[in-house]
Amino acid sequence: MxxxxxxxxxxxxxxxxxxxxxxxxxxxxxxxxxxxxxxxxxxxxxxxxxxxxxxxxxxxxxxxxxxxxxxxxxxxxxxxxxxxxxxxxxxxxxxxxxxxxxxxxxxxxxxxxxxxxxxxxxxxxxxxxxxxxxxxxxxxxxxxxxxxxxxxxxxxxxxxxxxxxxxxxxxxxxxxxxxxxxxxxxxxxxxxxxxxxxxxxxxxxxxxxxxxxxxxxxxxxxxxGGRAADTDLTVAMIQPDFAVPGSFTQPALQARWQRDLAMTREALAAAGAGPKVVVWPETASPALLQTDAAARAAIAGIAGTTPVLAGSFRFGATGKVYNSLIAVDGPGPAVAWYDKWKLVPFGEYTPKWIPFKITPGSGFSPGPGPRTLHVPGIPPVGPLICYESIFSGEIVDKKDRPAWMLNISDNAWFGDSTGPHQDFATTRLRAVEEGLPLAVDTNSGISAMIGPYGTVRASLGLDRRGILVHRLPVALPATTYAKFGLTTAGIxxxxxxxxxxxxxxxxxxx
The missing domain is CATH 1.10.1760 (Arp2/3 complex 21 kDa subunit ARPC3)
Structure with missing residues (x-):
């Protein structure tokens, strides 16, 4: 059978x-x-x-x-x-x-x-x-x-x-x-x-x-209604195109510092007369600008009291290390600073739920969150450092709305891959969401001045050394998303x- x-x-x-x-x-x-x-x-x-x-x-x-x-x-x-x-x-x-x-x-x-x-x-x-x-x-x-x-x-x-x-x-x-x-x-x-x-x-x-x-x-x-009008502030951004990871020998760090200073001089000349601010990208300064009086004096020797917003490291009182933006406007103490709070997992720190260390040492410590910097001579600015720009609805201090946003970054780590293009596109959306102009300054590109409607007013492409100079556009009134943020997405x-x-x-x- x-x-x-x-x-x-x-x-x-x-x-x-x-x-x-x-x-x-x-x-x-x-x-x-x-x-x-x-x-x-x-x-x-x-x-x-x-x-x-x-x-x-x-x-x-x-x-x-x-x-x-x-x-x-x-x-x-x-x-x-x-x-x-x-x-x-x-x-x-x-x-x-x-x-x-x-x-x-x-x-x-x-x-x-x-x-x-x-x-x-x-x-x-x-x-x-x-x-x-x-x-x-x-x-x-x-x-x-x-x-x-x-x-x-x-x-x-x-x-x-x-x-x-x-x-x-x-x-x-x-x-x-x-x-x-x-x-x-x-x-x-x-x-x-x-x-x-x-x-x-x-x-x-x-x-x-x-x-x-x-x-x-x-x-x-x-x-x-057309593009937003411009203010009288000229933003001059340096794009130094430093190699990564770069050498940490004294001659290499000195050469890097001299390039920062030389490009600052070029940026000031390109900006011309009138109110202006010079921007350095993420970690551009090999000097610890918050504590290094000689470095601030060297900048002041070129920029005078023109504000310089520079990417730098910062040590807190307890020894914690921060990835920061430091604002200087002369040889005196730093007038303001901002500490990055959205850190790159495995790149800038090792999450606590990972049982082994990946980042060297203790990694960076996170800052307290979005903050508006009030620097003499320029409108209030909302800083972002690199990775933070992808976090929609979490980038601006809603209790102290800035007049513009500034994103400093270093995309040289990603070469001419799709990464920098995707990052720039996502970052560009932040200007539309908040109704604020956005200056993007990166080590190797893409650097740009973006209007509050998302229009790219001027830009420097990838893997180039150069200076980008443009007037800061006028901000729009706070958008619905700027007022209510992620609540709108939930609804x-x-x-x-x-x-x-x-x-x-x-x-x-x-």
Whole structure:
């Protein structure tokens, strides 16, 4: 007597397990091509519906989570491959980390895609209205996932879909304007809604076109008054293009110092008459400007009482080390300083939940948080140091709103990879969100003066030594996002989920 077993269901399950995750991984790679500096945004009108279809037919919640993670892994693997660049620079010491850095970080950040994937599977379509519910649910829970990514495990708010719209030129300025009301999060939400509606078929494509027209119309209307006027303050930024990690021998440090001073002299000459300020990028000064009177006197010998805002290290009273911006306006004591408070995990410090040390010594200590500096001769300024500029809604002291923002950075560690371009695009959004002009001064580029609508007034590209001089634009009144910050993102996420649930209920009862 023979027995046969129908293996078709098992074979079908194995086939789906093998194809859907790989398809999701490929879709994630395609979605990453919409990020800066590629900006292939039309791909999202294929990616989002395809991903939602895969989640709807997942066959189980565990597989939906797996598909979401595979999509996130592909998306972040391509979007974050630039993190390997600093390791390659110090390959003799950290060669072992090369195979793990980008894949490991991509695997961790991919976890944030699991919750939106699960939500979509739960609300998978029965009728057309439920398909619409899937799109709205995915958009709302993605905003929730972005908020989690900004705060959990020290926070790493990178590769948000809203940054796709920081396109160079006028088009980017137009499409970024909703950020003044909901930050980068509303741009992510709008992107998913517009790109996901084609899931509904012909009517969905029409709806997507309407969304895009309204979006562009809003941007045109908000910027119709033209660019903001300029103040009488000239900001002169030096871009010294120091090599990294650089030598710490006395001759090398002295050569670095002399370049700082020589470029300061050039910057002052280029700035001409009238009120001005000179800016040095992150850690540009090899001297400890807060305590080194001779160094301040050397600067004063060139700049006089013109304020110089310089990246420098600072030692606190208890011996803690800070990555700081020091303001000097003569040979006397520093008039103000700001300590970086959003430190780079594993680069500037080792998180407490890691059982072994990675950063040398004790690493840097975090400052107290956003602060407005009041330096004689210049409008109140809100400093940011490098990594801090990616934290939407957390960069300005709301009780003491500045007249402009200044981001000093050192992107030389990332070469001419996608990293500096992505960082600049995300940083540019901060100007729109806060309604404030933003000066960006980096060691090796991209340095720029950005107006409060996100318009790049002037810039210096990557891997160049030079001086960037431009008048400081006038700030706009505080935006809705500047007033309410991340609360707007939370409200957007909550109401999106509520609307999605209502649409699902309607589809069931019809």
């Amino acid at each position: 023979s027995m046969t077993t129908d293996r078709r269901p098992v074979a079908t399950l194995k086939a789906r397990l093998s194809t859907d995750p790989w398809r999701a991984f490929g879709l994630g790679l395609l979605a990453a091509l919409a990020l800066p500096p590629f900006y292939l945004l039309p791909l999202l009108w294929f990616v989002v519906p395809a991903l939602l279809r895969s989640l709807a037919r997942a066959g189980g919640w565990r597989r939906a989570i797996w598909i979401g993670w595979c999509f996130g892994f592909g998306f972040n693997l391509l979007g974050l491959f630039w993190v390997t660049e600093p390791i390659l620079i110090m390959a003799r010491q950290f060669w072992w980390a090369i195979p793990f850095a980008a894949p490991g970080l991509a695997a961790a950040t991919a976890c944030y895609l699991m919750l939106p994937a699960l939500a979509v599977y739960w609300i998978r379509p029965v009728r057309l209205t439920a398909a619409a519910a899937m799109v709205v649910m995915f958009a709302g829970v993605m905003v929730m996932a972005n908020l989690a990514q900004q705060f959990l495990f020290t926070g790493f708010p990178w590769n948000f879909w809203g940054a796709d719209w920081a396109i160079p030129g006028r088009l980017g300025v137009i499409m970024m304007q909703p950020a003044a009301y909901g930050g980068i999060f509303v741009l992510t939400w709008l992107t998913i809604i517009a790109a996901g509606l084609p899931l509904l078929g012909r009517r969905g494509w029409i709806g997507s076109a309407v969304v895009m027209l309204l979006w562009a119309g809003f941007g045109l209307a908000r910027t119709a 957007l996420s909550f109401y999106s989920v509520a609307v999605a649930v209502i649409l699902l209920i309607v589809s069931i009862t019809l």
